[in-house]
Amino acid sequence: MPDRDVAAFDRRAGRYDRSWPERAWHASVHAALLRAVAGSAPAAILEVGCGTAALLRRAGARWPGARLAGIDPAPAMVAEAARRCPGCDIRHGWAEELPWADGSFDLVLTSLSLHHWRDPAAGLRQAARVLHAGGAVGILDMVSDGPAGAVLHALVREPFLSSRALSGLLQAAGLGDVRVRRLGPGLGQAIGILTGRKGS
Numbered sequence: 001m002p003d004r005d006v007a008a009f010d011r012r013a014g015r016y017d018r019s020w021p022e023r024a025w026h027a028s029v030h031a032a033l034l035r036a037v038a039g040s041a042p043a044a045i046l047e048v049g050c051g052t053a054a055l056l057r058r059a060g061a062r063w064p065g066a067r068l069a070g071i072d073p074a075p076a077m078v079a080e081a082a083r084r085c086p087g088c089d090i091r092h093g094w095a096e097e098l099p100w101a102d103g104s105f106d107l108v109l110t111s112l113s114l115h116h117w118r119d120p121a122a123g124l125r126q127a128a129r130v131l132h133a134g135g136a137v138g139i140l141d142m143v144s145d146g147p148a149g150a151v152l153h154a155l156v157r158e159p160f161l162s163s164r165a166l167s168g169l170l171q172a173a174g175l176g177d178v179r180v181r182r183l184g185p186g187l188g189q190a191i192g193i194l195t196g197r198k199g200s
Contacts, residue, residue, distance in 0.1 A: 026111075029140055029183065029191065030055045033111055034062055036181055036193045037138035042066050042106035046130060048095045048123065049073075049113025053081035053088060059109065060085075069105070071098065095123030103132035111140040115160050124173040133200040137175055139166065140183075143192035163192045170196040 033055070041063045047056040050070030060068050069089040072078050082090040093099055095110070095117045108127040117123045127137050144160040161169075163180045170178045175196030183191035 026054055027058070030058050030111060032181075032183055033109065033138050033140040033193055034059060036179075036195050037107060037109070037136050039136065042135075044069070044105045045107045045109065046070065046098075046100070046105045046127075048098070048108060048110040048127060049116065050081050050090065051077050051113075053085040053090065055109060055111045056081070056088060057085055059107075060088075066106075069100070071095070094118065095120075096126060098126040098130050100130045102129055103135075104130045106132065106135045108135070108137045110138075112142070114139055114141045114166075120161065120166075121169050121172065124169050124175070128173040128175055128198055131198045133198055136195060136197045137170070139170075139192075139194045141166070141192060141194075142190055144190075145192070146189060160190075163194065166192065166194050170194060174198065 044067040045056065045059050045063070047053065047059070047070040050056055050072045053070050056068050056070045060066060067089070068085065068087070069091070070081055070085070071091045071093045072081065073092070073094050075092055078090055078092045082088070091099060095113075096119050108131055114120055114123070124137075131137065142160045143163045143166065145162050145164075167178045167180060176199050178194065178196045181193040182189050183193065
């Protein structure tokens with residue numbers, strides 16, 4: 001994540017996702033991502049780019065008893081996540097340098113974070129590394145596909161990848177059974193949900 005993005009999230013940490021529209025939208029997109037990765041209950045879940053750990057807490061509510069971990073490069077977000085998610089293993093760091101051992105998790109999630117990563121390919125290789133065989137990754141992010149993606153890109157000026165490019169990065173990281181879904185009509189078509197699974 002570029003330093004300017006880290007600084008921007010640090011400034012917003014205390015008030016991030018506090019407004020009702022923001023909370024409602026996050027709840028909606030997080031629910032869609034968790035539905036996409038639904039399957040056998042994971043014992044250990046990692047959120048990369050966890051922010052305030054909103055998605056991580058929702059995953060914990062869906063799968064009670066799962067060990068929860070999160071990582072974020074913005075120190076103020078890490079402090080906020082640790083406060084809001086007591087008992088979670090929240091760490092400061094980057095997607096490209098995950099500080100967990102190989103095969104530590106059943107499920108790796110990231111929501112609206114990947115387009116901020118310094119090196120998405122390296123970050124996804126790290127996600128695959130910390131998954132055990134049969135584990136799954138779930139990504140929710142803005143994608144540059146079609147007219148909706150072009151409009152969203154013009155509005156927010158971020159370097160979004162296409163869902164095809166993201167699928168290729170997942171496969172290159174050693175993740176198979178890659179599936180792409182769209183969040184919904186309109187600009188929701190520019191929100192991609194991608195899932196993949198690590199082979200045995």
